Amino acid sequence: MPSPKIGALLVNLGTPDAPTVGPVRRYLREFLSDRRVVEANPVLWQLLLNTIILTFRPARTAKNYAKVWGEDSPLRLFTKRQAEALAPEFQDTVIVDWAMRYGNPSLKSKIEALSAQGCDRILVVPLYPQYSASTNASVADQAFRVLMKMRRQPAVRIAPDWHDDPAYIEALASSITQHLTTLDWQPEVILASFHGIPKEYGEKGDPYPQLCAKTAELLRARLGMDENRLKLTFQSRFGPKEWTQPYTDVTLVEMAKAGIKKVAVITPGFVADCIETLEEIDIGDREAFIHAGGSHFTTVPCLNDSAGGLTVLRGILERELAGWR
Numbered sequence: 001m002p003s004p005k006i007g008a009l010l011v012n013l014g015t016p017d018a019p020t021v022g023p024v025r026r027y028l029r030e031f032l033s034d035r036r037v038v039e040a041n042p043v044l045w046q047l048l049l050n051t052i053i054l055t056f057r058p059a060r061t062a063k064n065y066a067k068v069w070g071e072d073s074p075l076r077l078f079t080k081r082q083a084e085a086l087a088p089e090f091q092d093t094v095i096v097d098w099a100m101r102y103g104n105p106s107l108k109s110k111i112e113a114l115s116a117q118g119c120d121r122i123l124v125v126p127l128y129p130q131y132s133a134s135t136n137a138s139v140a141d142q143a144f145r146v147l148m149k150m151r152r153q154p155a156v157r158i159a160p161d162w163h164d165d166p167a168y169i170e171a172l173a174s175s176i177t178q179h180l181t182t183l184d185w186q187p188e189v190i191l192a193s194f195h196g197i198p199k200e201y202g203e204k205g206d207p208y209p210q211l212c213a214k215t216a217e218l219l220r221a222r223l224g225m226d227e228n229r230l231k232l233t234f235q236s237r238f239g240p241k242e243w244t245q246p247y248t249d250v251t252l253v254e255m256a257k258a259g260i261k262k263v264a265v266i267t268p269g270f271v272a273d274c275i276e277t278l279e280e281i282d283i284g285d286r287e288a289f290i291h292a293g294g295s296h297f298t299t300v301p302c303l304n305d306s307a308g309g310l311t312v313l314r315g316i317l318e319r320e321l322a323g324w325r
Contacts, residue, residue: 006094006324007114007122007154008317010083011139012272014102015073019065025058031102036138039201068278076100078272079127081305082313089314093325095119096317101126101139108146114154121155121324125316127271129168130215131161132197132208159320163211164218167315171308172215172268173222179300180264187264187298189231189255192216194269195276196234196243209234209244215268235267235285236276249285256292263289266300271309273302 016027083098099110126139140158147153194212202209216232233251237243267277282299303309
């Protein structure tokens with residue numbers, strides 16, 4: 001028998017294989033078919049998804065991806081860089097790899113690959129600082145679906161979220177401070193914009209809105225700001241139902257109309273820049289703010305593979321691998 005090994009798998013949300021209609025349609029079908037993401041009646045939802053949404057939405061979404069696509073999808077590129085930067089630090093005891101919950105490289109392929117390399121223990125790290133059933137739990141669901149079909153299962157740990165981790169709060173605060181030094185102006189208000197969830201999910205017990213609020217509270221305390229200087233908002237709503245509020249896009253327009261001219265936006269719920277940060281916020285919401293009367297707008301980059309971001313992920317790996325290494 002070969003000596004057993006340990007695997008650590010960084011898992012982000014996902015991305016299409018290319019910014020074109022076909023790959024985007026395949027990605028959206030997988031993403032929007034997840035019952036953790038959309039909790040509607042499955043029969044009615046699949047009818048709506050396959051007759052209307054997947055007919056019209058992929059073309060519009062593909063155009064948005066094309067605006068921010070470089071050598072690859074930003075989300076896939078940064079997630080890969082994060083894993084590659086951490087791998088040498090753990091190479092003696094742990095194989096560090098990465099995967100996507102939806103799209104490629106799939107969670108299934110990477111769990112099977114780690115197992116084939118002799119890993120009898122695998123730490124799965126959902127890359128979402130604030131827990132939600134629609135993200136963290138979905139990663140766990142898929143990991144265990146993969147295990148259900150394996151003859152020889154590795155032992156698996158699912159890392160918890162880190163919404164109040166001191167290293168994470170410090171990295172966010174430092175990223176804001178450093179970014180503002182690059183400007184020849186200072187924002188009147190900073191928005192901490194998190195991805196939203198349907199309001200009813202929170203009413204059913206999902207702790208996500210409270211965890212986002214806690215992150216924002218700790219970030220304010222670290223920066224010495226109050227709620228008027230650093231505001232909590234939520235972005236990326238979908239469909240007609242009410243989502244967590246206040247909404248980022250609505251707040252930006254209201255602030256501009258109220259005379260606030262200079263704004264910065266940070267997106268603490270994303271560990272890597274993606275279409276939601278680069279296109280939705282930095283292009284779409286920027287245009288809306290300027291059109292409504294604002295004059296200066298900037299976005300603070302996600303932690304990505306920065307030194308601060310890697311410090312956060314390194315600490316999570318070291319903590320959650322305790323007892324295995």
